[in-house]
Amino acid sequence: MPLQKNPLFKNVRWKRLVRLFHYFRPDIYRVRGELILALMCTLGAILAALARPWPIKIVFDYALIPKHHLRWALPFDLAKGYGAMGVASVSCVLLLVIALVGGLFAYYQSYLIAAAGQRLTFAVRRRYFAHLQRLSLSVHNSHRAGDLVLRATGDTNMLREMLVDSVLIILSEVLVVFGMLGVMFVMDWQLTAASLAVLPLMTLTAFRFSHQLREAVRLQRQRDGRMAALLSEVLHAIIVVQAFGRQAHEDARFGDFNKRSLKQGMRAVRLEAGLERVVEVLVSIGTAGVIWFGVRRVLQGYLTPGDLLVFIGYLGSTYKPLRRIARLTTRLSKATVSGERVAQILAIQERVRERKNARPAPPFRGAVTFNEVEFHYQKDVPVLRRVTFHAEPGQLVGLVGANGAGKSTLLGLIPRLYDPIEGGVEIDGVNVKRFTLESLREQIGIVLQQPILFGTTIRENIAYGKPDATIDEVEAAARAADIHEFVLSLPHGYDTVVAEGGVSLSGGQRQKIAIARAIIKNPPILILDEPTTALDAAAAAEVNATLHRLGRGKTVFRVAHRLEDVAVADVILVLRDGEILEQGTHAELLRAGGWYQWISTLQRERTPVPAADPIRVAGGSRS
Ligand SMILES: Nc1ncnc2c1ncn2[C@@H]1O[C@H](COP(=O)(O)OP(=O)(O)O)[C@@H](O)[C@H]1O
Ligand SMILES: [Mg+2]
Structure with missing residues (x-):
């Protein structure tokens, strides 16, 4: 038988x-x-x-x-x-x-x-x-x-x-x-x-x-x-x-x-x-x-x-x-x-895969182009629709729009956390799929709303994106992120262990460590996805100042709910339901009288203190 x-x-x-x-x-x-x-x-x-x-x-x-x-x-x-x-x-x-x-x-x-x-x-x-x-x-x-x-x-x-x-x-x-x-x-x-x-x-x-x-x-x-x-x-x-x-x-x-x-x-x-x-x-x-x-x-x-x-x-x-x-x-x-x-x-075969003939990316100048990009997580539920825009090297690009509009998704396409279903994302005129993942991602720094730190030393946390970094490089990154003085004041300095039995840091301090980690490789492209949303007004103002300084000479994408955070942007993309509804500078969008102008009015009306105090304004309009 x-x-x-x-x-x-x-x-x-x-x-x-x-x-x-x-x-x-x-x-x-x-x-x-x-x-x-x-x-x-x-x-x-x-x-x-x-x-x-x-x-x-x-x-x-x-x-x-x-x-x-x-x-x-x-x-x-x-x-x-x-x-x-x-x-x-x-x-x-x-x-x-x-x-x-x-x-x-x-x-x-x-x-x-x-x-x-x-x-x-x-x-x-x-x-x-x-x-x-x-x-x-x-x-x-x-x-x-x-x-x-x-x-x-x-x-x-x-x-x-x-x-x-x-x-x-x-x-x-x-x-x-x-x-x-x-x-x-x-x-x-x-x-x-x-x-x-x-x-x-x-x-x-x-x-x-x-x-x-x-x-x-x-x-x-x-x-x-x-x-x-x-x-x-x-x-x-x-x-x-x-x-x-x-x-x-x-x-x-x-x-x-x-x-x-x-x-x-x-x-x-x-x-x-x-x-x-x-x-x-x-x-x-x-x-x-x-x-x-x-x-x-x-x-x-x-x-x-x-x-x-x-x-x-x-x-x-x-x-x-x-x-x-x-x-x-x-x-x-x-x-x-x-x-x-x-x-x-x-057995899961990745959609995001390195091509066989992928080559290491050259040092980016930082021009980013989206061409008719379509994206969805589940079939028939479009998340991005015909997204097209161009950012010159060194520009600050603001992204605003309601929760779920697709801002984070859009930014995830640049380091290829996801790949577009249709259309393409280009850096310096070359489709990002042509580069090896490592060489692409090491030139893009990311700071998220919630700073995610590992239960290890501050030094290792900062060096996470560059494991071979010397202590001088770690310190330079920390200094650039305005956290060096604070780290030195800790009992064990850079060898202080964060969280889980170690020292507990405030939201702003954690975020600055995350920023130091993002910039330690001096990436020409910086993605800031609501980096100050989780912070109190004072910390947000501080982090904003740091980010503003760090962003010089880099192409920066900044998602913000407070319009002030992106008011100085070279171009602001207003997203709704995955589509770019409006784009332009702060002044242009205010004149256009659309969604941006409406939100701007709303945020100003809710502000209980004179708009002259920028820190207070930021705190008051948080939602
Ligand atoms: N992993 C996922 N799987 C399915 N749908 C998702 C996923 N992530 C986000 N979405 C959906 O995609 C849309 C855009 O989300 P997201 O890019 O996070 O928006 P935003 O950052 O503007 O708040 C939302 O409708 C959200 O529900
Ligand atoms: Mg988001």
Whole structure:
């Protein structure tokens, strides 16, 4: 019976398994040494398993009942040479040697398989993490972080089980079964045939259970993923959860997934246990049949009593591997689900990809052109429509527009965090896709609304974009970002660790560190996406002054909600629903009497203090 058709293996999806193996081939190849050794040990263990019942046969046929007609006679009559006790002694020694050698082989087999599994997990995790980090933001935005984490930790473990533990052990069990059946067949094929009578029944049972089991496992894994996602969401937003007193609500949400995971888990356990019991009963029926037929065969003179013992011994150990195969195949099907979850992420083909013939970008002058750029995250939901504009080197480009208008998306297209669906983005007249990603991105500095710092030293945080930066370069960047004096005032200076047990900084200080990080490479293009929105008025004014000074000689894109922040811009783009509604200078747009002028009036009306005080104005008009 071909493997695919055998219902015992029905709960494993062979095609998908083979595809998975194909997928993880490079990782498996790394552990080939261990795998080959493990296979050799497996063969040794199998031979030992085959030899195990033979000493008892020898005792029976040569020492206890020597008058029997011996079909499997040894070269000489042992009993004559050594006497009955001599035969017994030889058998005992044989028994011990078989146990010892078999044990050694089995030990190294499991050790090597486990070692290969660990190294495989290691390799897959490394590849997964490397891949994950390089996936574009559109992919990250559409997957929940918690689920991605679970895939990296939990699912890679299951994958090890599948690729190494289950498959190798199943293979060795299959070989044991076939080896024993082979020997049995040679000894007495009729009795062998009779003893296999329960096999079809056994496979049918396994088939019945397997489908439901697979479904239960899949559902449980899915719930686990959602649970992990919820967990990481709540932990991220823990301040909101606590401040709003919503712990009970989150308990309930978590409990719901948890309960459903439990339910499917219980179902799987029940099914597995049920399957094992049924197999046990069938094994007993098989053994009973063999004893009944076997005794007749012995009485008829086809077999010696020792042969029958070998038979029963084999049968006991044939059914055990079969039972283990049944159990392992369920694990295999669980692991297939996990493997696919990992492969799914690894298989994501990027839209943002470096071209084969991409070349390092020359030092940019900083002219940026958008030509009829169209972009969407999901089909049929356009985010940018026919965006066309041009910025000369050294210009300040302001971007204003309501939340969700597409400002951040538009700026993300310049360093290729995303790629346009239609149209093109050019720097100095060359499409950005023609450059290598590294050479493109290292010439573009980015400051975001929320300064994201790593839990390490200030020095490392600033040098993040230039790991080989000297301390002088780090200090120069800090000085340019007006944060040097402050850093020096800290107890450990540049070696002060930020956040997580380290010093806590104010929003303005964090933002200035982020600015130092963005400019340490002196990029000709600077992207400032609402860099002061999260700051108080005084800090915002300070950061604004810093940015204003730093922006000289660079092409700067500045998203702002306060129009004052971009009033001096060479060109201001007003975005609405992904379209450039108006563009021009502050004065031109005010004269035009459109959206810009309307917002300008609104912001001035809301201002409770005289417009003469720029810091106060900035604070008052924040929304
Ligand atoms: N990762 C994403 N997946 C799907 N839609 C997104 C994603 N990011 C932003 N959007 C949508 O694209 C539009 C523009 O978003 P964004 O560029 O962030 O606007 P802005 O920066 O002007 O506030 C919004 O409608 C937003 O909902
Ligand atoms: Mg934005």
